[in-house]
Amino acid sequence: MRNEDISSRPLCLSGRGVTKIFTTGKTRTVAVDHVDFEFHEGELISIVGESGSGKTTLSKMLLGLLNITEGEILFQGQPRDISNMHKRREYWRGIQAIFQDPFSSFNVFNKIDTVLLDCINMRGGKRLPMEKKIEMMTEACSFVNLKFAELTNKYPFELSGGQMQRLMIARIFLLKPKILLADEPTSMIDACSRATILDMLLQLRDEVGMTIIFITHDIGLAYYISDSVYIMEHGKFVESGSADDVILNPKAAYTKRLISDVPKIYEPWDLNTVAQ
Numbered sequence: 001m002r003n004e005d006i007s008s009r010p011l012c013l014s015g016r017g018v019t020k021i022f023t024t025g026k027t028r029t030v031a032v033d034h035v036d037f038e039f040h041e042g043e044l045i046s047i048v049g050e051s052g053s054g055k056t057t058l059s060k061m062l063l064g065l066l067n068i069t070e071g072e073i074l075f076q077g078q079p080r081d082i083s084n085m086h087k088r089r090e091y092w093r094g095i096q097a098i099f100q101d102p103f104s105s106f107n108v109f110n111k112i113d114t115v116l117l118d119c120i121n122m123r124g125g126k127r128l129p130m131e132k133k134i135e136m137m138t139e140a141c142s143f144v145n146l147k148f149a150e151l152t153n154k155y156p157f158e159l160s161g162g163q164m165q166r167l168m169i170a171r172i173f174l175l176k177p178k179i180l181l182a183d184e185p186t187s188m189i190d191a192c193s194r195a196t197i198l199d200m201l202l203q204l205r206d207e208v209g210m211t212i213i214f215i216t217h218d219i220g221l222a223y224y225i226s227d228s229v230y231i232m233e234h235g236k237f238v239e240s241g242s243a244d245d246v247i248l249n250p251k252a253a254y255t256k257r258l259i260s261d262v263p264k265i266y267e268p269w270d271l272n273t274v275a276q
């Protein structure tokens, strides 16, 4: 993937001068400050920045959950129109998110069958025969190593954290959105299930050809999985480009600092230093 020129692929999501200013009383916070971006079909993009740099605010604007103060977001090259609920629902067919906390992703009153059936209905499968729907749900569950037969009639809160996270991915498997936004699951899960989830997302990307926007603090991980990396500091993109360019040849002082904070997994061993 990396060696292919991703920038020659069609644009999936792009933005010009996208800005969010929160005003509460007399306090004015510029959370996202005139960012430009171009995400292509099938591209895996990481947005990396420290806490408070504006990553979640930008994600919410990309998802259409938060109004933009200034600037423009384009979906497949056209200005995005989410001016009413109908258009917004249509947009959400194309872009879906998984959040840090799997518990916040489900309506606790819906049984797992309903959660998955809703996905099939959203994709226009409402009139399919029930046997077909069960077949699709079974396939989605087995993609994430869950057994559908054991989940029917259960509620999401009856699952373990890890199972719930996998159920979140089973939803994405059924919805097959063009774009998946993943606010990195950090604190909630251990490194092992984090790796499993990442593997599943990468596999989905290859199978469905999704664009994945991955939000993370972890620049080492971003280098490992991404085609492109955007570095965010105080609401601005201070640097962006291919993962190799940005991380092996960083220009911004902030990027250099983020890199110096992580173990040097991508630098070759310098035996001279080791010997000393």
Ligand SMILES: Nc1ncnc2c1ncn2[C@@H]1O[C@H](COP(=O)(O)OP(=O)(O)OP(=O)(O)O)[C@@H](O)[C@H]1O
Binding pocket: 022, 023, 024, 029, 030, 031, 049, 050, 051, 052, 053, 054, 055, 056, 057, 058
């Ligand atoms: N609803 C809001 N009202 C006012 N200020 C807000 C609101 N949401 C976010 N902010 C402010 O905007 C800035 C960016 O916050 P944001 O949540 O986007 O950061 P983040 O990069 O996602 O951080 P983290 O890595 O900790 O999740 C912060 O200064 C935050 O306090």
Ligand SMILES: [Mg+2]
Binding pocket: 055, 056, 057
């Ligand atoms: Mg955040």
